[in-house]
Amino acid sequence: MLTLKQDHSELxxxxxxxxxxxxxxxxxKDIAARSDGHFKLSPSGMYPxxxxxxxxxxxxxxxxxxxxxGADPDSTGRRRKWYTLSDKGHKQLTKRIEHHRQVQSILxxxxxxxxxxxxxxxxxxx
Amino acid sequence: MLTLKQDHSELxxxxxxxxxxxxxxxxxKDIAARSDGHFKLSPSGMYPxxxxxxxxxxxxxxxxxxxxxGADPDSTGRRRKWYTLSDKGHKQLTKRIEHHRQVQSILxxxxxxxxxxxxxxxxxxx
DNA sequence: AAGAATATATCCAGTTTCGATATATCCGAA
DNA sequence: TTCGGATATATCGAAACTGGATATATTCTT
Numbered sequence: 001m002l003t004l005k006q007d008h009s010e011l012x013x014x015x016x017x018x019x020x021x022x023x024x025x026x027x028x029k030d031i032a033a034r035s036d037g038h039f040k041l042s043p044s045g046m047y048p049x050x051x052x053x054x055x056x057x058x059x060x061x062x063x064x065x066x067x068x069x070g071a072d073p074d075s076t077g078r079r080r081k082w083y084t085l086s087d088k089g090h091k092q093l094t095k096r097i098e099h100h101r102q103v104q105s106i107l108x109x110x111x112x113x114x115x116x117x118x119x120x121x122x123x124x125x126x
Numbered sequence: 127m128l129t130l131k132q133d134h135s136e137l138x139x140x141x142x143x144x145x146x147x148x149x150x151x152x153x154x155k156d157i158a159a160r161s162d163g164h165f166k167l168s169p170s171g172m173y174p175x176x177x178x179x180x181x182x183x184x185x186x187x188x189x190x191x192x193x194x195x196g197a198d199p200d201s202t203g204r205r206r207k208w209y210t211l212s213d214k215g216h217k218q219l220t221k222r223i224e225h226h227r228q229v230q231s232i233l234x235x236x237x238x239x240x241x242x243x244x245x246x247x248x249x250x251x252x
Numbered sequence: 253a254a255g256a257a258t259a260t261a262t263c264c265a266g267t268t269t270c271g272a273t274a275t276a277t278c279c280g281a282a
Numbered sequence: 283t284t285c286g287g288a289t290a291t292a293t294c295g296a297a298a299c300t301g302g303a304t305a306t307a308t309t310c311t312t
Contacts, residue, residue: 002229002232003269003270005131005268006268006269007131008233011233011236012233012236015236015237016236023290023291024290024291024292025288025289025290025291026290031236034235034236035235035236038228038232039232042271043291043292044269044271044272044273044292044294045269045270046291046292047291047292047293048268048269048292048293050291051292066278066289077277077278078276078277078278078289078290078291079276079277079290079291080289080290080291081291097237099128100233100237102128102164103128103134106128106161106164106165107137107138107226109160110138110141110142110157110160110161111137111138111141111223129300131299132298132300149259149260150259150260150261151259151260152259168302169260169262170261170262170263170300170303170304171300171301172261173261174262176260177261192258192259192308192309204259204260204309205259205260205307205308206258206259206260207259207260
């Protein structure tokens with residue numbers, strides 16, 4: 001199981017929402033499924049993140065009352081909060097992907113296979 | 127200027143030290159130079175990080191007294207703390223690179239160009 | 253002699269992290 | 283019909299992290 005940092009979590013959630021509207025629980029299942037169980041975003045990571053996205057205007061939200069098949073008509077029913085990526089969210093995602101790729105490319109300059117071998121050089125303390 | 131998160135900072139510092147021993151200020155200049163000024167690790171990020179690496183046994187350290195050319199013989203001189211990647215540090219670096227690549231590869235599954243286009247699909251609410 | 257560069261290091265207020273916890277509904281099995 | 287697992291959203295709080303500001307001291311350049 002690989003743990004996701006906030007930045008990566010946001011990137012993944014925005015990416016999932018770019019496909020279409022969804023809600024917390026479904027997003028979390030989606031992430032687990034689409035990463036073959038390697039990525040996991042727990043409720044305590046998911047909901048503060050979604051709230052933040054909402055506050056920043058990257059998503060719009062709406063409640064759905066999920067009526068059960070044979071449910072008590074008086075029952076409140078299970079509530080589901082849908083998240084839809086806004087225009088701002090789409091732009092933000094594009095921006096983040098760009099940023100992500102740039103960081104990757106520069107990082108790769110440091111993390112080359114050559115770095116893993118012989119540290120025998122004597123360019124110190126001389 | 128791209129800001130580095132702790133994880134990336136550690137990866138970069140370990141990578142720099144894999145080439146050979148160095149010290150805080152030099153590492154920070156090295157990172158700026160080797161990233162064309164895109165990455166920056168400030169003193170307040172660098173020294174706590176180096177201390178942590180030392181505490182975790184990923185580096186060994188030693189002080190060097192840097193005598194100036196025409197310096198006062200009684201002068202203490204400038205002190206330089208050298209950091210050398212330990213065996214444990216080398217192993218840790220290899221491990222982190224592996225982890226980094228794995229995260230990248232899975233992340234790329236989410237962040238595909240296709241995600242940036244038309245979110246018209248109706249696979250919600252069904 | 254002043255100021256920029258070299259060099260290491262801590263402080264601290266704000267943010268992030270993430271397991272634990274709380275609440276409530278729905279569904280299938282015993 | 284009752285129990286447990288799955289569905290579903292949300293907060294708490296201790297610990298860790300972040301990064302600008304600050305402190306200290308030496309050396310080089312002008």
